[in-house]
Amino acid sequence: MTLDALDEQIVRALLVDGRASYGAIGAKVNLSAPAVKRRVDRLRARGVVTGFTARVEPSAIGWSTEAYVELFCNRRTSGAEILERTRTYPEVVEAFTVTGDADALLHVFAGDMQHFERVLTQISAEPFVARTRSVIVLSSLLRRSQTPREGDTDA
Amino acid sequence: MTLDALDEQIVRALLVDGRASYGAIGAKVNLSAPAVKRRVDRLRARGVVTGFTARVEPSAIGWSTEAYVELFCNRRTSGAEILERTRTYPEVVEAFTVTGDADALLHVFAGDMQHFERVLTQISAEPFVARTRSVIVLSSLLRRSQTPREGDTDA
DNA sequence: CATGAAATAATGGCACA
DNA sequence: TGTGCCATTATTTCATG
8 A cells, every 4th residue: 555645745734734724735735625635535545544633732631640651461461451451541542562571551641640640550450460660751852743754665 | 721611622522533623513512613713723822732633544654663762861961952862853753751760762653673773773872872772562552642631720 | 602794615526638 | 547627515714793
């Protein structure tokens, strides 16, 4: 599945401004508004663009504490099992299986440190969790979305 | 700075669908389209909503390798200094200062493992970097955006 | 904040390369 | 297949109350 140069430019424009009109995008990429819409529809159908969302300042909506939690599992725990449990915590926004000594990595937002401690305690008490190691975010230096790479050939 | 119940619902709707029309949002929150627009404008002016973006499948735009890199600095390095250098790498999408033994944490996307290794080598060679520890993402289990918390009073 | 009018944008049909 | 042009419908946006 390959994106041609036009698709790439359109995706880039949508990453910069997800609410840009098709006409405005078309002006940048030299395409008519309907043509841009058709391509965006196709990108969505192909699963390249999975949706649109607002960028929101976490602290403004009550999430002032951010952390990464490494999960060490005491037995072979499948990714599906980890997902099944961790998704029940609204504080967990990302979950990965990873290389290294830990088995999984969770990205967690909490209202404050007390809230985070409570969530961490609950997660630690999950039957498949042997122990955890947390890294608390002190300050967010950079937060941006990636742009398409040039030579792009993969799924 | 406080969001009232209406703002909160609007932000929630925009997180779910960043391209939803003001009329459609208004139907959900019992407000007219112009009223929703005024509130969204205000939310943007206040810095609550910082923008809109597309959600894109990383692998579809050439980023198949994802990793977190912990940075250990050999001297007291300011966050500003870390930001100044790391932002020059398009592969670095997030950068934080953190608690624990590492000084900073980078979220990195690369085209493949070879590409990641090259970037890691470059970052390791930055004068303020003593050593690094990388965690490669094997599979992404969960990726979602947080929703506003209920009792929300902070900046 | 709602209403209503005018400007702008989205979207489907149709012809063409 | 993909595009541009056109017409229709929907949305945005700004006036006023």
